Amino acid sequence: MSRKLTSEPGWTLFLDRDGVINTRIPDDYVKHPDEFEFIKGVKEALAIFSHIFNPVVVVTNQQGIGRGLMTHVQLDQIHKKMLSEVSSAGGRIDAVFYSPDLKNSRSFTRKPSVGLGLKAKKQFPSIHFRKSIMAGDTYSDILFGHRLGMLTVLIGTEKEVLSRCAGILDYSFPDLISFANYFQELE
Ligand SMILES: [Mg+2]
Known part of the structure; x- marks a missing residue:
């Protein structure tokens, strides 16, 4: 049975990065600050989340490093650029x-393995x-959250991803700002 989203204090928000915070670059990686582009509404969403969650952490696979790119x-x-723009907009990301x-x-830190979650808890x-809530745009994010016993939120509307996540998914929203607005309606 699906668990319920609540805005009560004491909750942590885990966020995926690419495709949730910034636009994904198809078949490539964001390799330079100039290539990092916030998805519409994300900074506003983070400003809302910063009043609800503590900490707010980003967990992200970046195999562009492993590939030497x-x-x-x-x-x-x-x-640094991401954090400073979020903070200028009144939001907060406590750690990446x-x-x-x-x-x-077979990395223990690469999602859907749980290593990044354990690092965050440390x-x-x-x-x-x-x-805790895990919000991400892929099955791997949802599986990561599920393995750690988190409430899971898919950001996106792709039918294929939604059906793959069925059974381990609690909520889905088209984008981060819709997810943030949901909390405002709870209050
Ligand atoms: Mg992603």
Whole structure:
């Protein structure tokens, strides 16, 4: 049975990055801050979430590093830009955790494995996975959240993804701002 979204205090929000916060680049990676483009409404959504969730963390697979297409320093620059723009818009991302590993590396940190979630809990001991939400745009994100016992939210409307997630998905919204607006209606 689906668990219920609530705006009560003490909840953590885990967010995927590409396709949720910024526009995905088809068959490529965001390798430079100039290529990082916020999806419409995301900064406003993060401003709303920052009043509801603590912490707000990003968990993202970035195998462009493992493939040698960008460096850790370049990725840090991209995330610095992301964090500063979010904060200028009144929002908050408390930490970004990423996996640089390749898809076929059997990595423990690459979603849908749970390593990034455990790293986040190590940095923020107040996190309880049963009081956490994972929002992402792929089956891998939903499986990651499900494995950790989180409430799961798919961001997107693709039928194929929705049907693959059936059974382990609690909610879906077309985009992050629709998800954020849902909380405003709860209040
Ligand atoms: Mg994604």
